[in-house]
Amino acid sequence: MVVLHKPALERVSLISSHGKNGQPTARVPVVDLSKPDASSLVKACEEVGFFKVTNHGISASVTNRLEEEAMAFFSKSLREKELLSGQALSVGYGNKKIGPNGDEGWLEYLLMQINCHGGAAEPVLSLLKENGASSLCVALEEYLTVVKRLACRVLELLAEGLGLSQRNALSRLLADEDSDSMFRLNHYPPCPQPCGQPGFGLTGFGEHTDPQIISLLRSNNINGLQILRDGCWVSVPADQSSFFVNVGDSLQVMTNGRFRSVRHRVLLGNTIESRVSMIYFGGPPPKLKLAPLPVLMAEGESSLYREFTWAEYKKAAYATRLADNRLGFFEIWRGPS
Known part of the structure; x- marks a missing residue:
């Protein structure tokens, strides 16, 4: 188990967890994929x-196996985790620090690139294999294969709901051999009552939007995820049997703002149990030019964004703080109306 000492705790932000009537709970749209309604997915994204x-x-069994292997990995000593998966890299093991720009959270994580076949790519996987974590590798590859397939299925339903002529108009970006997708295992250790202040929570992962096309999240049954709705933070009840889907910045651009890239965070209260989450970030190829799809533009509608490549956006996004409006740099200013 990772040990986050008191100095680390003091550096992590405390945030009020009270809404107007206590902590409000989000009404999350639910899509049953056994009888999918493409229009309901589009409505939820809008x-x-x-x-x-x-x-x-x-x-x-697939999700539980990865969760068990992840907990076994995170239960190792800090030195073991760094040796097993690498450290001070853009991928690999990390704790507390989120990115290079000063963001910190009450967590540790394992971050890796995804290859075109849906498995974990070098260098993290090779390090894990070389250092004896073969059972974690097997669980990762099994999970990544099926979660990528699920992400593509969701995007195909969205393409159908949007009336795109090609069902794979969006999913092919994830299937492309140059697809720039990522996977993240987050572990939020048991959290003490923050500084003895009831009604406050520790920042597990600060507020942000996901830059990619789509994100698929699965977690255990410990609460903490919140989304921003109508200017208010609302809690998302944990559900380890389901997957939560986020619209990313790239999909917001491709739909010219019709779909909303949801701002979200993880806020931790007093708990004696760990929170574990698994997030697949489906990204496009680096050279893909991101711009509103012409077929989705109404007659006379102007683009809200200037054209840019995913590589350009990724570079800009990772040079900012988590809470920054990353798309603001790429919006077209129209002046006062």
């Missing part, structure tokens, strides 16, 4: 930018 999918076809 109104919230976030929804839950049930009956997704991914076996609980």
